[in-house]
């Protein structure tokens with residue numbers, strides 16, 4: 001960390017110690033308050049279900065546009081993995097490798113505990129594990145970010161997408177979601193402190209679409225899901 005409290009993360013972004021701490025605090029508030037994540041409860045550390053309707057629903061809601069036949073033995077890198085919610089669901093499709101990255105140390109610690117003992121799963125902190133994460137190039141079939149780009153201003157979104165494009169192998173997928181209705185944007189904005197204008201970004205769908213092209217991705221398509229989200233999915237040539 002530099003003297004002014006700024007740090008460089010694996011995505012090439014400069015972030016402050018305060019921002020890292022704020023994500024920890026947001027998770028703490030969510031876990032102890034009314035906005036508890038759907039997967040927070042007595043089953044949080046229980047073994048994962050590997051098949052059935054949960055997996056099917058997960059695929060429909062979180063991996064639209066990616067053919068089921070290409071999901072076997074997938075190598076997945078997830079930006080903003082949070083508490084490992086998707087990692088746990090993805091166990092059903094048995095990816096051969098999974099790397100989750102988050103800026104909240106609390107989230108990384110909980111996700112590590114949750115998936116402890118599952119081979120091939122790794123959770124990393126975007127700043128503390130930067131060198132390792134920057135060495136990952138062309139090693140994944142899918143780079144995924146769920147409920148993350150809504151928190152990124154355009155300049156950050158571009159850097160994150162460049163990183164996602166770099167970590168996937170030729171033919172690999174890059175997928176990120178955005179909420180598609182105004183109500184959802186309002187809800188997210190309200191959980192932030194006033195003045196944090198970067199926390200919710202308008203027109204993210206268009207931005208993602210353009211930025212994926214700028215990052216050299218092809219076949220970029222938008223897929224709407226039932227959960228009032230749209231996924232923008234591109235492919236590395």
Ligand SMILES: C[S@@+](CC[C@H](N)C(=O)[O-])C[C@H]1O[C@@H](n2cnc3c(N)ncnc32)[C@H](O)[C@@H]1O
Pocket residue numbers: 011013023079080081082083085086101102103104107126145146147148151
């Ligand atoms: C709304 S949560 C979504 C968590 C998870 N993807 C899910 O759907 O359950 C957003 C996550 O993105 C993380 N995050 C925000 N900015 C980030 C960045 N620049 N790099 C990595 N993670 C980031 C936050 O710490 C938080 O855990």
